[in-house]
Each structure stands twice: as structure tokens, then as C-alpha cells.
Amino acid sequence: MKKITSFISVLMFLAAMVFNIPAFAVKHVVLVGNFFFNPSTLSVSVGDTVRWVWSSGSHTTTSGVIPGGAANWDELITSSNTSFEYPVTVAGTYNYVCTPHVAMGMVATFTAVAFVPTLTVSPSNHDVSATAGTTIFSVISNSNWTSSSNSGWCTVGAGGSGNGTLSANYSQNTSVNQRIATITVMVAGLPDQTVTVTQAGTIRTLSVSPDNQNVGATSGTTIFDVVCNTDWTSSSNAAWCTVTLSGSGPGSISATFEANLTNSMRIATITTTVSGLTPQTVTVTQAASSVGVDEQALGRLQIYPNPTKGLVNLYVGNFKDKAAEVTIMDINGKSIVSRICSGATDHAFDLSQEPKGYYFVRIIIEGNSTVRRLVLIN
Secondary structure, three states: OHHHHHHHHHHHHHHHHHOOOOOOOOEEEEEEEOOEEEOOEEEEEOOOEEEEEEOOOOEEEEEOOOOOOOOOOEEEEOOOOOEEEEEOOOOEEEEEEOHHHHHHOOEEEEEEEOOOOOEEEEOOEEEEOOOOEEEEEEEEEOOEEEEEEOOOOEEEOOEEEOOEEEEEEEOOOOOOOOEEEEEEEEOOOOOOEEEEEEEOOOOOOEEEEOOEEEEOOOOEEEEEEEEEOOEEEEEEOOOOEEEOOEEEOOEEEEEEEOOOOOOOOEEEEEEEEOOOOOOEEEEEEEOOOOOOEOOOOOOOOEEEOOOEOOEEEEEOHHHOOOOEEEEEEEOOOOEEEEEEEOOOOEEEEEOOOOOOEEEEEEEEEOOEEEEEEEEEOO
């Protein structure tokens, strides 16, 4: 009978290991002596073990009224059989006796309460810098727990048992944008708990070089190098020089410039901007027109009236039978009027719809050219 009871107890112990026995079971000791169990009443938890230990005499520990589903026991506690352990797998009150001495009041009880798993993870978030490192969370639990991360840049261990710490290892953040990893900690029978690692973005950087590009009077394109780790935008303050409007990360700005038809050098300023940083400026310096002007040959050409309110005439004199290529440009070099004039000494132009200000008139006759300034007034 005792062997069968022991066998059943072992089976129940193994089953308890499979079916949610807590990770931190307690072993409670009851001394067995002449006509006493000490303590005679005991509070335990499901998953704990009650251990009877011989003190004196010859006795038994024998189950009486116990919860349904719990295994009965009947074991000698003597000088030659000094102990017996009983794993508690069912909640409720367990009554037991010493069979030879029950009449002498050698009875006792223990009460088992259901095991309640617990889990607390703190803090709820760790703010960390953009550099690589490790941060620690505290885990308070009475059970086995597992953990996982939803981000490859932040890794954690597989889990632990009972109270402990959870290390989160994070890699360097090379982006300027903040990122968040969610870590999940799990205990069977409880809702998952989540905590986060919030990693700052790296410092924004911006550099544009060289500071200036010198270019010739003819049209073309020049390049500026951009060293940056985020989105950037660029703009030019001159209509004759257009640029790459935006980019992301390292790259380049293409500055495309029109031909300079004037006799003056001109400068375009290019501004590159990143949110949160001081804008960077570089310049394109374009040389004056290199087309020769034969003032003696074209000396009789006249623009009148000048200043004008809009209606202006070009007098070509002796060149009336020659084809005169006439281009009127605004102060930025943009062409407003382009015409071939011939067969007359005077040619009229209407600029009354144009904004008031300075204009340039370029005249080319048989390969010789001259540029005259024109003022448009109210």
C-alpha cells in the first residue's frame, strides 16, 4: 500500500512539473514526535511540498479528508524511515493523522491556496543615445518568464526565472530619426507586458563645397558636393542659375547657368537648408561676356528715347541694309525680346508691359556686337 502511494505521489509530482507548478515552490517541514505534529496547522501554496521529518517515536502520516483530485498518502515516520515528502497539486484543506495515535489527538491540517503567477517589468521605457550600448530593465516575478524584441537593432535574452534583470543591447543609430524597439516579457497565464527602448537620432550634419565656383560667360553646369545625413533643399537667388532642388544624404548640387551676355561679372548665391541647422551658402561667379564690341563700326547705333516709358527705337543708320540681330534682356540676363531687323534705319520696340528697371540691348551685325543699357521708367 505504501509503495503504491509513493508511486502515485511521484506521478503527481511529475505531472505537477508539466501542468503549471510554480518556479519557486517552497518546502514546508513538519516535525513528527511522540503524539504531535509540529506545526499542526500550515498554510502552503499549490506547487509547494510538505515534508514530514521524524523526531521521536514510531508514527505515520496518513491522509484523511483532502480535496478531490489530490493523491492520498499513508507513510511511516520512524527512526528507520525518517521522512516523507508530499507535493501539493490541488488547492484546499488537507486533514491527516498518525494512525496509531489518532485517539491521543495526533491530528493536523494544512491548507493550500492556488498558485498565482506575478510579473512586473520596469521602467516602462528607457531613453538612450544614438551610440550603441546596453540598458537594463528590472523583472519582478515568481515564475519562469520569456522575453523578445520586435527590432533587429535591439536584442534581449531569451528569458529568466524569478526576480532578475533584462538586458537590452542596442546598435548605433546612424539615422537622424528617433526609433523605438518594443520588448515583450511573458509569463504563462498572465497578459504580456511590454516595455520600450527609445533611441535618439544621430546629430544632423550639413556641409557644401567648394565655397565658390568660377565659370565662364558661356552657358554650362558646375557641381557642388553635399555631405549630409538627412534630407536637404537648395535654391538659387538668380534666375540665370538654376540648381538641384533637393536631396537626401550625401550627394551633389548641379548649378546650371545661362550665358552672360552683359559686360559685367555676376554672382548667384545658392542656399542649402536642413531643418534645425544654419543654412549653408555657396556662390557661382560668372565672368562678363567675352564677345568683342567694335564701337567704331557700330558707333552710330542709338537707342532712344532712353530712359523710356515703354516705346523705344533702335537707330541703325548706315546698317539699314544689314541684318541686325537684336536681343533685349532683363537685369538677370533673361531674354525679353529677340528679333532680326533690316531694311530700315529705325526699328520700334514696345516694352510698356515689362516691369520698370534696367535692361540690356545686344545688337549683332555681321559678327560685330555691342551692348547698350536701357532704362524703363513710369
